[in-house]
Amino acid sequence: MRSDGTTDVARFTILNAPVTATPLARTGVLAGLIDSEPPERWTVTVEAQLEFLDDAGKRLDGFSAKVSRTRDLEGGVTYNERQRFWYDLLSATMKEFDQQMDAGLSKHARRWMD
Numbered sequence: 001m002r003s004d005g006t007t008d009v010a011r012f013t014i015l016n017a018p019v020t021a022t023p024l025a026r027t028g029v030l031a032g033l034i035d036s037e038p039p040e041r042w043t044v045t046v047e048a049q050l051e052f053l054d055d056a057g058k059r060l061d062g063f064s065a066k067v068s069r070t071r072d073l074e075g076g077v078t079y080n081e082r083q084r085f086w087y088d089l090l091s092a093t094m095k096e097f098d099q100q101m102d103a104g105l106s107k108h109a110r111r112w113m114d
Helices: 079-108
Strands: 009-016 019-023 040-053 059-073
Touching: 040 079, 059 079
Parallel strands: none
Antiparallel strands: 009 040, 019 040, 040 059
């Protein structure tokens, strides 16, 4: 079965996409004297589902993907280092999410993609 654009619907829903920070304890005698900012642990999570529905809205098939990545950001980093940290963290998260979605499409959406 192949959709020609006139029947069936694909619905993509973001279920959860938090970005959270957790302060990390400083260690050592001089901790806090040299760095102006405390270190933080950042977690990015992306969870979404793709459903295939018929014209009446009944679910025909679907799948979900969820990825979480965590990295520590040291205190006292420069603006450029912080930008690079965010670029690397988000890029890695979305690359893995994309791979999971591609795998789900291959497994669950073949009949619409042939």
